[in-house]
Amino acid sequence: MDRNDQAPASAVQLDPQAHDGHVKSAEEKRYLRKLDLCLLTFTCISQLIKYLDQQNINFAYTSGMKESANRLNLYGNELNYFTTYFNVGYCIFLVPSQIMITRFKPAIWLSCLELIWGALTLGLAGVKNHKQVYAIRAFIGAAESSAYPGAVALLMTWYTPLEMAKRIGFYHSCQPIGSMVAGGLQAAILKSLDGSHGLEGWRWTFIINGIMTIVIAALGFFMIPDFPDRPNKLAFWFTAHDKRIAEDRLLRWRRVAPDAINWRTAKKAASTIITPALMWLYTASLIAVAAVSYFNLFLKSLKHADGTAVWSAEALSAVPMVGYTIQILSTWFFAFCSDYFRTRWLCLLAIACIGIPSATILTIWNVSTAAKYYAFFALYATNTGAPIIWSWMSDMLPTEPEQRTLTISICISFYYAINAWSNPLIYPAKEAPHYKHGWGVSLGLYCSVVCIILALRTYDIKVIRPRNYRARLALEQEYLESVSAAQAVLNDEEFGASTLDKDKQGTTVVSVLEHNITK
Secondary structure, three states: OOOOOOOOHHHOOOOOOHHHOOOOOHHHHHHHHHHHHHHHHHHHHHHHHHHHHHHHHHHHHHHHHHHHHHHHOOOOOHHHHHHHHHHHHHHHHHHHHHHHHHHOOHHHHHHHHHHHHHHHHHHHOOOOOHHHHHHHHHHHHHHHOOHHHHHHHHHHHHOOOOOHHHHHHHHHOHHHHHHHHHHHHHHHHHHHHOOHHHOOHHHHHHHHHHHHHHHHHHHHHHHOOEEOOEEOOOOOOOOHHHHHHHHHHHHHOOOOOOOOOOHHHHHHHHHOOHHHHHHHHHHHHHHHOHHHHHHHHHHHHOEOOOOOEOOOHHHHHHHHHHHHHHHHHHHHHHHHHHHHOOOOHHHHHHHHHHHHHHHHHHHHOOOOHHHHHHHHHHHHOOOOOHHHHHHHHHHHOOOOHHHHHHHHHHHHHHHHHHHHHHHHHHOOHHHOOOOOOHHHHHHHHHHHHHHHHHHHHHHHHHHHHHHHHHHHHHHHHHHHHHHHHHHHHHHOHHHOHHHOOHHHHHHHHHHHHHHHHHO
């Protein structure tokens, strides 16, 4: 069958009880495996590459770039500025980029942006001074801004509420996975290529990372299927039959395919309590756990009775890997529970309740070293809530994909704006590892997260669910009216059965239904 042909509705056999549980037909299971293999795998690899490109400047700086100070004019806080310029570009372009992804096809927009930041990463290999690094880092931040929120919005479009948190969780876990593999990969590049063709090792880091990014970006044109109602024609793996299944899943779960973001979308996002609640929930959750990134400073501060360090230099890099492993496994566990038990708020509440005693221990500080170890490792398990937050938002806004896409970008922009000034203020490096106010602030943020979760849960029950129920009834009524309209067309004397064969009748029904349901 040609991918552009319209398959008859009867060709798609889906279990009628699937919307009542986790039951799926064999056909839908095959479709889901294909979606995981192509879309989810691609987005995960892309996220891993993105993280490498985002962090490679730190490795390059400590692996030879700093020693090139005379040539690059690096004499002060340039490394901090490298991150600052990246964040500025990221924040400025994030919301506009999310708007553009709904106006252009995601396969085109996301892949082109990835090509751009891959080329810019290559450009870092040839920089002559720090000002060139500033400019390139700002543009890399702008190009990368839509990668994470764009992929999350895309996963929301293709997966049902019983599948979503797990997939976003797998995607999100690529960040700590990137932290685990980045050091080894960059060290291997430095060891094998330093001095090759007259180039320093840190320059080869950018070259290899840039080439990897460009290759993955090229695959995006073929692996991203765009939207269920208007799929990417270059996605060779996505057939017309798959399109039928995707559209049926949207209808079965009372969801709609996204349209372009406009002023109406912005007004709706600004007028609902959901947006500020999620902004604070997302931001507070991340800032509360931010100090876990300084775990190695705590390890470095530990001394034996004779004054020697407890942990060697190699161990200072290895021990946090245990924390990243806890973070990855916790992300998968809570995301799976969120989907399987069909609850978002309870999982988020459990995560916050892990953070409260951990932050309390570190606030007191005068406790045993073992208790501090427990607190730090437990905090890694709390850096796992984002996939569930996005899934909860999707549940609350099932028929507003444009608002979901915009809200994700607003939440992330808000976090970057707050974190830019709050992190050095709350966790000043000179106070590490015992922050005078930092751990108390972290404890307060975890408590505020609990309050927001409970308040949003109440609002969900009393306002959002009744509203969504009325919207679902309206959608079902529209569907029934569409069925009646299609039947009326068939019964009309001008389109009598005597002039139409059976196949044409079926095509007419499908065409009328599609027109009325998707208009």
